[in-house]
Amino acid sequence: AQSVAQPEDQVNVAEGNPLTVKCTYSVSGNPYLFWYVQYPNRGLQFLLKYITGDNLVKGSYGFEAEFNKSQTSFHLKKPSALVSDSALYFCAVRDRGSGNTGKLIFGQGTTLQVKP
């Protein structure tokens, strides 16, 4: 069975500092990996995804994520955090080998708090 773990319920960082939001996954085959962001009282918005190729994926709002197959991780990063980055972040995985009906499984979410 596939699963996603976000080990930190909350990450606190000062504005201007680099940020990392962690994600590890478990799938039987190879993964498609996604990051989404949810601002208060809003739906989830797609940030970036890993399909294949370069392990470093760049996405919206200056975010990037690094796929590490040996560590089964897909951590979200940003070199310099902004207060406006404060939100709830979700990692999600889909098993590439699950056929055309593969479901997207979400982690439990990590709240990012960026302080001025």
Place this chain on the structure above:
Amino acid sequence: DADVTQTPRNRITKTGKRIMLECSQTKGHDRMYWYRQDPGLGLRLIYYSFDVKDINKGEISDGYSVSRQAQAKFSLSLESAIPNQTALYFCATSDGGLAGGLAGELFFGEGSRLTVL
């Protein structure tokens, strides 16, 4: 206007009542989904539909039913609401994308907050 629209945005109801949450989309996507969000649990899939004639159960379909009235419309019903169905519900859509659709990202509505007393 939003690409994925959910109605109502907020609803308070009583145990035993029938509730319908509606979703419509203008993205032209074939695939539509209903998720439930609970604090600390992330999003869990209730039902999904890959076209009008294709409806599938997700992880937590018990107590829920769906109807795909058209490509653009996908509604979620709670036949007899109970308090543990109090949650934030999201509709989402996706395109086929690469690799048979598995690589496609989801596009979410703004959510429907349901409270069952």
